[in-house]
Amino acid sequence: MSSFTVTYQLTLSDGEAVDEKIGNLCLEQSVELPAEVLDKRIRDQVVGRPRKKKQVGDHAYEVTIAWPLADVGSDISQFLNLLYGNISLKPGIKITKVDWSSLAGNLFKGPRVGIEGVRRRYNITARPLSATALKPLGCSSKALAELAFQFAAGGIDLIKDDHGLANQMYAPFEERVRACVGAVRKAAQRTGRRSYYFPNITADAGEIESRYRLAEESGADGVLLSPHIAGLTVMHRLARMEGELPIIAHPAFAGSLTMDESQGFAPDFLYGQLWRALGADFVIYPNTGGRFSFTLPQCRSINKAARRSDAPFKASLPMPGGGIKVEHVSRWMNEYGADTCFLIGGSLYRYTGGIEAAAKIFATRIQKG
Amino acid sequence: MSSFTVTYQLTLSDGEAVDEKIGNLCLEQSVELPAEVLDKRIRDQVVGRPRKKKQVGDHAYEVTIAWPLADVGSDISQFLNLLYGNISLKPGIKITKVDWSSLAGNLFKGPRVGIEGVRRRYNITARPLSATALKPLGCSSKALAELAFQFAAGGIDLIKDDHGLANQMYAPFEERVRACVGAVRKAAQRTGRRSYYFPNITADAGEIESRYRLAEESGADGVLLSPHIAGLTVMHRLARMEGELPIIAHPAFAGSLTMDESQGFAPDFLYGQLWRALGADFVIYPNTGGRFSFTLPQCRSINKAARRSDAPFKASLPMPGGGIKVEHVSRWMNEYGADTCFLIGGSLYRYTGGIEAAAKIFATRIQKG
Incomplete structure (x- = not known):
């Protein structure tokens, strides 16, 4: 399945567990439903998937998530929504990096000059x-x-x-x-x-x-x-x-x-x-x-x-x-x-x-x- | 001169003086130049003008500034720039209110339904x-x-x-x-x-x-x-x-x-x-x-x-x-x-x-x- 990755810096507030925060992010930015109501195909092919996790501070983690390219389709606007739609409303999530390689050419073209x-x-x-x-x-x-x-x-x-x-x-x-x-x-x-x-x-x-x-x-x-x-x-x-x-x-x-x-x-x-x-x-x-x-x-x-x-x-x-x-x-x-x-x-x-x-x-x- | 007002909540950081912060805001969002290089006409007719100031906390003020409608011209995009262009890059400035009365009709039309x-x-x-x-x-x-x-x-x-x-x-x-x-x-x-x-x-x-x-x-x-x-x-x-x-x-x-x-x-x-x-x-x-x-x-x-x-x-x-x-x-x-x-x-x-x-x-x- 073709995908692209986004890297986040997650900062936990009191009582938050990192894996739960990651799991919620994967759901929020794709299906926006709790995992238990999803069928297997959608859980496997539509929801974001954690790839890497590294603790970088007392309450801070660097986390990379892979997102299916099919979730974006043909619109840069939907890429922006998947990148930072609902999570813009939540604390403790900062975007630090996108691996653009699989987005270049089919979606983003970059500067012309x-x-x-x-x-x-x-x-x-x-x-x-x-x-x-x-x-x-x-x-x-x-x-x-x-x-x-x-x-x-x-x-x-x-x-x-x-x-x-x-x-x-x-x-x-x-x-x-x-x-x-x-x-x-x-x-x-x-x-x-x-x-x-x-x-x-x-x-x-x-x-x-x-x-x-x-x-x-x-x-x-x-x-x-x-x-x-x-x-x-x-x-x-x-x-x-x-x-x-x-x-x-x-x-x-x-x-x-x-x-x-x-x-x-x-x-x-x-x-x-x-x-x-x-x-x-x-x-x-x-x-x-x-x-x-x-x-x-x-x-x-x-x-x-x-x-x-x-x-x-x-x-x-x-x-x-x-x-x-x-x-x-x-x-x-x-x-x-x-x-x-x-x-x-x-x-x-x-x-x-x-x-x-x-x-x-x-x-x-x-x-x- | 026709104008509209914007109300801000200003929070001062250490060493900041409220009147200086207001003065800078009035310049930054209009002429983007220091006052001393402006001629009198531009200082009087283009730069924002403080209308009200009220202390609302230890380091917080509620401030209303009047802006010339002519600074906006015919573009809502320029209204958005005057509202929150460069000051979006500065700390301690929050927008709480606009008096829409003189903007309605000529610039903003509001909901249709x-x-x-x-x-x-x-x-x-x-x-x-x-x-x-x-x-x-x-x-x-x-x-x-x-x-x-x-x-x-x-x-x-x-x-x-x-x-x-x-x-x-x-x-x-x-x-x-x-x-x-x-x-x-x-x-x-x-x-x-x-x-x-x-x-x-x-x-x-x-x-x-x-x-x-x-x-x-x-x-x-x-x-x-x-x-x-x-x-x-x-x-x-x-x-x-x-x-x-x-x-x-x-x-x-x-x-x-x-x-x-x-x-x-x-x-x-x-x-x-x-x-x-x-x-x-x-x-x-x-x-x-x-x-x-x-x-x-x-x-x-x-x-x-x-x-x-x-x-x-x-x-x-x-x-x-x-x-x-x-x-x-x-x-x-x-x-x-x-x-x-x-x-x-x-x-x-x-x-x-x-x-x-x-x-x-x-x-x-x-x-x-």
């Missing part, structure tokens, strides 16, 4: 990438395009919309995209060096694909998406659309999944494994030491998971952001290595010498290594 | 409703239809797919829906009393609307959706589709949002306010005392929020489920009142006298009150 594709497209070898965000919300399309021009003139590789720029009156989607595409190209004529613009296409159901197509027709270089707002399976669908725009995934609305030590998803599972399987070419995550709260080892694990070559998908480019300062870029480059896209927003806006000069400092530090 | 509409459609006045689920995964369409027949013959009002039934080979979507619709109608011919069948249409992006239409064409009476898997804005879109099928919303994948005392969403905010605004006619939530973990006061608050008549939407029908036993139904009816749809799955399957007899006991208890 990936790290190597990004390097080829942008002709950037052996160095990290620089990225920034157009903001704030409230600016006109013209003002945002002027910012894009200055960032591009300063030499930053990727320029993305702030994830709060949607279709507001301040700067309607189509007008904004056309203006920013034009600005980035104008800067390239001046400098001889191209930057790449990624508009935010996070939108309501039924609108996302048309914004994707508008982005493509307008000459944008990729798109930004908040998959936990748009819908996780939307990202996978976009990664297969005509147009072939690389996708930057943003963690808005995803935080609660990784905030609890004993519940939810390990950060490297969410950003490095699940988002990669779902097709993110770039995975934005909150870097340690900034306004958000991951630890350095957690950030390293995200980077590793996103890039690891034994996974059955193209690699995703880790994109740490949220409070990185330009003056610390060299430290982070040493820490995280070349296959990283550094996202700096706020600290460039603070630089008193102006946006273009700030961008130039950032871009130069990245280019020189 | 609602409690009164459900009562009119099903001709059920002044008593609670009974509901159950077809399971387990692994059964054929024929076996599930036979179950549907027995539940309907026993007199249960609503019969929904288990939320794990998608489009598996065991029981492909279209075949299953046709078989179950047929079974429920056959039972009605025998008993003279109709039950209502809700197939699960949770699917990948691009598939959900076609499953909705297939459900409608096949004669299904409503649909089941897991909005946190399908995408939250998908539910709102479905609630406006032709076909007018009532929607049962399921909490799969949503659990982490309400598991933490100081972070995420209050349960009544998620199930009773947000889902209602997004168009859920029925809101399934994990009842207290079963396999899941809400307290009785939390469940009462969900019921109250889903039904309250001063909200600008039709009321949603609370649907407590997850471990309710038939023998305790009378207690729960007294506790929760008539405007409740009781969902009992597992304990009916356990009854040794058979499904139809178990269904009859449940239905009779509900009908007699």
